[in-house]
Amino acid sequence: MDQQRGSGGDYTLAELLCCVAARMLEDNRAVFVGTGLPMTATMLAQRLHAPNIMMVFEAGGIGPRLPSLPVSVGDSRTFHQALVATTMHDIMSAAQAGYIDYGFLGAAAMDVYGNINTTVIGDWDRPKVRLPGSGGANDLGSFCWRTIYVMRNQSTRTFVNDLDFLTTPGYLRGPGSREQAGLPSGCGPYRVITQLGVYGFDEASKRLELLALHPGVSLNDVQTNSQFEILVKGQVPESEPPTPEERVLLQEIDPTGMVLGK
Amino acid sequence: MTDSIDILAKGQGELIGWHDPDEHRAWVRDHKPRGLVDKRMSIREAVESFVQDSDYLAIGGFGHVRVPMALVYEIIRQGRRDLVMAGKTGVHDIDVLIGAGCVSRVDCAYAFGHELRGLSPSGRRAVESGTVRVVSELSNGTYQWRFLAGMMGIPFIPVRGLAGTDTFDKSAAIVIEDPWSGKPVTLMPAAYPDVALIHVHRCDRFGNAQIDGIAIEDVELARAGRRVIVTTEEIIDEEEIRRQPDRTAIPFYVVDAVCEVPFGGHPGQMPYRYFFDEEHIGEWLSLSKTPEGAQEYLGRYVHGVADFAGYLDLVGGMVRMQVLATIEKGGRGKL
Numbered sequence: 324m325d326q327q328r329g330s331g332g333d334y335t336l337a338e339l340l341c342c343v344a345a346r347m348l349e350d351n352r353a354v355f356v357g358t359g360l361p362m363t364a365t366m367l368a369q370r371l372h373a374p375n376i377m378m379v380f381e382a383g384g385i386g387p388r389l390p391s392l393p394v395s396v397g398d399s400r401t402f403h404q405a406l407v408a409t410t411m412h413d414i415m416s417a418a419q420a421g422y423i424d425y426g427f428l429g430a431a432a433m434d435v436y437g438n439i440n441t442t443v444i445g446d447w448d449r450p451k452v453r454l455p456g457s458g459g460a461n462d463l464g465s466f467c468w469r470t471i472y473v474m475r476n477q478s479t480r481t482f483v484n485d486l487d488f489l490t491t492p493g494y495l496r497g498p499g500s501r502e503q504a505g506l507p508s509g510c511g512p513y514r515v516i517t518q519l520g521v522y523g524f525d526e527a528s529k530r531l532e533l534l535a536l537h538p539g540v541s542l543n544d545v546q547t548n549s550q551f552e553i554l555v556k557g558q559v560p561e562s563e564p565p566t567p568e569e570r571v572l573l574q575e576i577d578p579t580g581m582v583l584g585k
Numbered sequence: 586m587t588d589s590i591d592i593l594a595k596g597q598g599e600l601i602g603w604h605d606p607d608e609h610r611a612w613v614r615d616h617k618p619r620g621l622v623d624k625r626m627s628i629r630e631a632v633e634s635f636v637q638d639s640d641y642l643a644i645g646g647f648g649h650v651r652v653p654m655a656l657v658y659e660i661i662r663q664g665r666r667d668l669v670m671a672g673k674t675g676v677h678d679i680d681v682l683i684g685a686g687c688v689s690r691v692d693c694a695y696a697f698g699h700e701l702r703g704l705s706p707s708g709r710r711a712v713e714s715g716t717v718r719v720v721s722e723l724s725n726g727t728y729q730w731r732f733l734a735g736m737m738g739i740p741f742i743p744v745r746g747l748a749g750t751d752t753f754d755k756s757a758a759i760v761i762e763d764p765w766s767g768k769p770v771t772l773m774p775a776a777y778p779d780v781a782l783i784h785v786h787r788c789d790r791f792g793n794a795q796i797d798g799i800a801i802e803d804v805e806l807a808r809a810g811r812r813v814i815v816t817t818e819e820i821i822d823e824e825e826i827r828r829q830p831d832r833t834a835i836p837f838y839v840v841d842a843v844c845e846v847p848f849g850g851h852p853g854q855m856p857y858r859y860f861f862d863e864e865h866i867g868e869w870l871s872l873s874k875t876p877e878g879a880q881e882y883l884g885r886y887v888h889g890v891a892d893f894a895g896y897l898d899l900v901g902g903m904v905r906m907q908v909l910a911t912i913e914k915g916g917r918g919k920l
Contacts, residue, residue, distance in 0.1 A: 358700045381725060382647040382674075383799030394701045397647030397674070399856035399913065402798055411647075411802045412733055415726035419745055438750075442722065447755060453712040453719070455698030457752050458674060462726030465746035489751040504749030505593075505760055505769030581701065 334565045336518050337583040338573055339537060340473055341367055342565040344427075344516050347471060352424040353377040355414075355463050358396055359582050360473045361427035366392070366576045367569065379423060381459040383409045392577050396459070415459075418466035421507070426467030428460055428491075430474050432481045435530050435551040437493025437512030439464065439472065440486040447488060457490050464491035465506050469513035477517035482531075482549035494529035519545050521562060525554050537562045593769050594748070596756035598721025601669055601692040602641045602731075602776040603757075606740050609777060612811065617838060623790045624843045625820065628893060631842040632659045635812040636780050641692075643671035643732075643776075643810065644678050645783035645803040648700050649853035649861055651796070652678050653784035653816045655846040655893040661685040662887055671778060672696030672719075673728045673802070677853065677866060680705045683717055684879040685887070690720045694728040699870065707873040722755040723747065727773050729802035734775035735809030741772040781810025783835065784850050786858070788817035792840025793826045793833045798856035800834050807835040814842045816849045818858060848897055848906050860912040865900055 337360065344364035348354060350373035356365050366389055369376050379385050382397035386406035393400040402408040417423060431454065432440040441460060445451030464470050470493075474481060493512045495501055502508045511529075515522040521535040532554040533545055538561055545553055565573070577583045604612070618624075626634070636642070646652035657678045660668075665687050670679050672693035679696050682688050684707040696719075697708035711717035723731075727747050734742040747753045748760055748771045763770040783803050788794040794815050796803065807813050815835065820843070826833060848855075852862035852869075872878035890896045897906065 382650070382801045394861065395648040395650060396700070397650040397799070397801060399650070399798055399854060402856075408799045410800045410804055411725065411729045412805060415729065418726075442752070447719075447751070449715060450713060453697050453709045454704070455695045456672065456693045456719075456722060457724040458695035459725040461724035461750060461752050462746050465748075466726075486751075491752070492748075492750050495749045501749060503769070505745065505771055506748055507745050 354425040357428040426463035426470040430472045439491040442488040442490045460491040468510045471514045484550045594760040598756045600757040639667045640779040641669040643778035647801045652853045653782045655849040656782045731776035732805035732809040735777045778810045780812045791837035794835035795832045796834040816844045816846045859909040
């Protein structure tokens with residue numbers, strides 16, 4: 324299922340996820356960008372329909388003309404010919420004060436409310452696998468108006484009922500619980516893009532809801548690759564595959580396959 | 586306004602690096618230099634003088650960017666033990682310190698990973714086997730606000746993140762009701778590292794430092810650190826500082842030592858000066874897959890040389906540095 328999907332397409336899964344993500348981003352909005360696929364997707368959006376998208380990086384870069392794909396959100400390319408090269412305090416304050424429309428992150432494991440684990444697998448005290456921790460993810464998930472997650476490996480191991488560790492807030496335990504905990508109101512996870520489809524969150528229950536299926540993926544694939552039940556309302560559309568133009572641009576953005584080759 | 590303030594939630598993480606604000610003021614009064622004193626010294630002298638076993642250490646920069654690696658290697662060379670690390674997107678720096686057995690605890694926003702380059706074998710092995718303990722969790726944003734509170738000399742700072750998560754539960758933060766809005770608000774305790782290590786582009790002999798590009802959280806960290814060692818690509822004259830005083834990101838009165846170390850951020854990137862040495866970073870990531878490999882790396886690049894100049898020779902000397910400089914100045918990341 325990783326390669327060679329759809330009619331006439333020899334595009335890769337990473338290319339598809341990138342294109343689907345890029346199309347979600349609106350021009351003239353601020354996007355807080357994480358490392359990896361979020362960067363390539365935002366760069367693609369900037370080269371297509373969103374030339375004035377405001378890219379924000381947690382280490383201090385705002386509005387760069389990215390000359391090539393940064394390997395870190397602190398890489399000097401994140402402020403190459405930028406509008407602002409500032410501090411993390413300035414960036415995080417802007418997010419906390421409500422300036423940032425989209426947060427854009429990768430994630431390892433998620434529950435039905437869009438809560439994310441990037442801290443440990445197993446017990447926190449003596450983990451089976453120690454992961455890096457929050458980094459800036461908890462801040463993005465707390466402060467951005469709409470957070471988008473990209474996950475390449477949706478399975479019963481990554482779409483789980485109970486996270487080993489709740490690193491970054493989605494809707495916590497459901498409607499109202501972000502506000503109850505003290506997080507800013509009216510924000511939270513917006514979309515989740517996996518290798519199988521695109522998801523949003525049901526307005527009333529804040530539970531994950533299927534919005535689109537990728538080419539060649541069935542409803543059954545989506546459900547069997549999740550521990551929790553995924554809401555499906557009516558007819559679900561199919562994701563548009565990458566266009567030739569998008570694929571050419573992605574090749575320019577990541578010529579060595581640093582992100583797209585993975 | 587309410588008459589009394591209740592604690593609504595309390596993180597169970599260990600409180601690292603906090604001091605009573607009056608105790609800290611007195612410490613500053615008695616220890617920090619307000620005179621224009623020449624603070625130039627060697628890396629060896631700076632580490633001997635200001636880095637002790639069991640210190641709470643915070644390293645400037647971000648990821649592999651503008652990190653004072655010459656100091657990190659010297660701390661290993663001098664065999665410091667039982668350090669408590671601020672894990673604030675620490676990558677190669679914290680990883681080699683852990684591999685060398687210098688670290689016992691981590692206050693963790695981000696560590697044990699190398700961003701896009703993958704997870705860290707050395708850091709993971711240490712935590713998973715219990716030789717290094719993570720004693721608290723937080724986020725990058727809330728960590729730098731702990732330094733902001735430290736810099737301001739206040740005991741805590743209110744923030745609107747972290748709450749409701751396990752990251753909060755394992756932090757040293759608390760949630761109270763905001764007396765004005767009535768909404769829950771998270772209080773981050775101030776943090777004062779025993780030692781802050783920071784690498785800059787230019788600095789005068791007194792410690793007035795300029796940083797090109799993003800300052801990340803080094804403005805706050807330098808002012809919150811009890812002892813501050815600045816390494817610099819070059820020492821510049823005081824008159825150059827005075828010509829553009831708005832460029833002084835770190836002022837002399839918070840700085841204890843100034844060390845001139847060209848390419849002192851290798852194998853990391855120094856914005857506008859030199860690019861990541863992917864070959865060297867890759868060598869560490871590959872060797873550190875086993876404890877023996879990590880020791881081989883440290884034996885060769887740290888203990889096998891007398892100082893950072895010896896290390897630079899070993900990794901390719903000025904020929905290699907010029908290659909990295911050319912890549913960085915071209916703005917293209919190809920090696």
